Amino acid sequence: MTCILWGIETRYPDVWIVVPAFNEAAVIGEVISDVRSVFDHVVVVDDGSADDTGGIAHRAGAHLVRHPVNLGQGAAIQTGVEYARSQPGAEVFVTFDADGQHRVKDVLRMIDRLRTEDVDIVIGTRFAEPEASTKVPFVKRVVLRTAVLLSVRSRRLGLSDAHNGLRVFNRNVAQRLDITMSGMSHASEFIALIDENHWRVTEEPVEILYTDYSRSKGQPLVNGVNIVFDGLMRGRKSR
Amino acid sequence: MNWIQVLLLVAAMALVAFLLRSRGSVQARAWVKVGYLLFVLAGIYAILRPDDTTVLANLVGVRRGTDLMLYALIIAFAFTTLSTYMRFRDVELRYARLARAIALEGAQEPTDERSREEKTTLMSARAKKNKPDERSREEKQAR
Numbered sequence: 081m082t083c084i085l086w087g088i089e090t091r092y093p094d095v096w097i098v099v100p101a102f103n104e105a106a107v108i109g110e111v112i113s114d115v116r117s118v119f120d121h122v123v124v125v126d127d128g129s130a131d132d133t134g135g136i137a138h139r140a141g142a143h144l145v146r147h148p149v150n151l152g153q154g155a156a157i158q159t160g161v162e163y164a165r166s167q168p169g170a171e172v173f174v175t176f177d178a179d180g181q182h183r184v185k186d187v188l189r190m191i192d193r194l195r196t197e198d199v200d201i202v203i204g205t206r207f208a209e210p211e212a213s214t215k216v217p218f219v220k221r222v223v224l225r226t227a228v229l230l231s232v233r234s235r236r237l238g239l240s241d242a243h244n245g246l247r248v249f250n251r252n253v254a255q256r257l258d259i260t261m262s263g264m265s266h267a268s269e270f271i272a273l274i275d276e277n278h279w280r281v282t283e284e285p286v287e288i289l290y291t292d293y294s295r296s297k298g299q300p301l302v303n304g305v306n307i308v309f310d311g312l313m314r315g316r317k318s319r
Numbered sequence: 320m321n322w323i324q325v326l327l328l329v330a331a332m333a334l335v336a337f338l339l340r341s342r343g344s345v346q347a348r349a350w351v352k353v354g355y356l357l358f359v360l361a362g363i364y365a366i367l368r369p370d371d372t373t374v375l376a377n378l379v380g381v382r383r384g385t386d387l388m389l390y391a392l393i394i395a396f397a398f399t400t401l402s403t404y405m406r407f408r409d410v411e412l413r414y415a416r417l418a419r420a421i422a423l424e425g426a427q428e429p430t431d432e433r434s435r436e437e438k439t440t441l442m443s444a445r446a447k448k449n450k451p452d453e454r455s456r457e458e459k460q461a462r
Contacts, residue, residue: 125422144427147418155415159422166423262415 094171095191096164097122099142100156101178105131107293111180112140118184121170123163125156133178154266158259165254173254177245179293186286190248193284200253200279203239204246208285217290227307231268233275239283243267246286253279265310272311321380323390330394 097119101108108124115122123143126134128150138144145163147156157175164170172191176182182204190202206216207225216224224243227234234242247270249257256277261269274281365372365384372384381387 138427138429141429143429145422146425146427147422149418151415151418155419158415159419162419163423163426260412260415262411 092119092172092191093121094169095119095121095174096167096170096172097174097176097187098157098160098164099124099137099176099178100127100153100160101125101129101133101137102127102150102153102156103129103131103133104178105129105133105136107180108133108178109136109140111178112137112142114180115176115184116141118188119174121164121167123160124178125160125163127151127153127156152262152266153264154259154269155262157266158257161254161257165251170254171251173249173251175245175247180291181288182246183287183289186246186284187248190246190284190286193282194248194250197282198280199282201247201249201274201281202284203241203281204244204286205239205241205283206244206286206288207240208283216288231271231311233271237271237275237281239271239281241283242271244286244288249279253277261310263306263310265307268307268311323376323379323381323387326379327390327394331397 097115099108099112099115099122101124104111112122112124121143122141123145124134124137126137126144126146128147134144134146143163145159147159160175161173164173172194174187174191176187186204190204193199193202207221224241227242231242234240245267257273259266259269259273273279365388369384372387374384376382376384376387379387381390
């Protein structure tokens with residue numbers, strides 16, 4: 081499907097990029113412009129930021145959904161996906177971090193794979209190639225690898241990097257997605273949902289740009305304890 | 320092993336089992352009330368005849384009735400902490416859904432021309448396909 085608009089060829093009219101953002105005013109404008117140079121449809125979910133994250137993103141050409149209060153990244157992703165799936169023509173959905181650590185060209189490759197291969201969801205991984213993984217800071221690498229080893233589901237599904245924020249999935253997944261972990265435990269929940277719904281999943285090697293900025297925004301590693309605990313308590317609730 | 324140890328372990332297990340079962344059902348709530356009633360009755364009895372708690376404590380291998388009370392208190396506290404945690408998480412989920420509904424209500428489309436043009440093109444393309452309601456129906460089913 082290609083459309084010619086204003087002399088610019090847009091090859092991705094059915095792709096929606098979902099960007100959860102919390103206090104990212106310093107970089108969000110650049111990130112959105114970068115994404116918008118390739119993709120028309122970007123929805124930024126401003127997760128109750130104290131700064132002008134939402135306004136900057138909106139002026140950069142993104143659809144803006146603003147949480148009235150801060151809910152957490154998981155909740156922001158769910159909101160963005162719900163917005164995107166209600167848009168006409170939306171078929172491919174991408175989750176993309178707002179801090180500029182993902183590369184648009186990785187997204188393009190993942191979309192290609194989603195379209196050509198027999199899969200429902202493509203997840204980015206930092207650990208597919210040996211030389212790529214050395215770019216991940218050492219402590220972070222150890223913790224993330226341990227998380228994968230501890231997760232029975234990740235191993236069964238053959239996933240090496242469950243906490244990668246870059247994901248590309250089709251309408252089937254978007255339609256049934258229901259993230260209930262509002263905070264950072266949503267990545268594990270995503271894996272659990274893939275497993276429970278028998279979505280076909282694959283991985284694509286991606287590069288994460290660890291800038292000083294993204295490092296400073298990253299979650300403290302001790303949060304892994306919370307993630308494991310939330311995983312154990314998952315499903316013990318009345319829906 | 321002392322009897323108190325057995326009893327406390329059983330209580331701890333019951334705690335976990337109770338929490339892991341689906342909560343919030345009518346029966347569960349009813350049993351909580353029955354348990355509370357029994358607790359109050361036992362409390363009244365213990366107040367009227369404090370020495371009997373020591374007899375009961377000795378029966379299960381604890382020297383003083385006060386110590387028995389302490390053990391019971393610890394178990395009760397652990398129970399309360401966990402159930403509060405679960406309850407809070409349920410409430411937080413509802414709160415997130417409420418905030419999401421408000422957020423989606425006030426969604427802003429981009430103001431620039433390119434995106435708007437794009438949107439109308441897609442809409443008319445979809446109208447031609449002659450199935451305009453399919454999406455919203457899917458959406459409803461998914462819920």
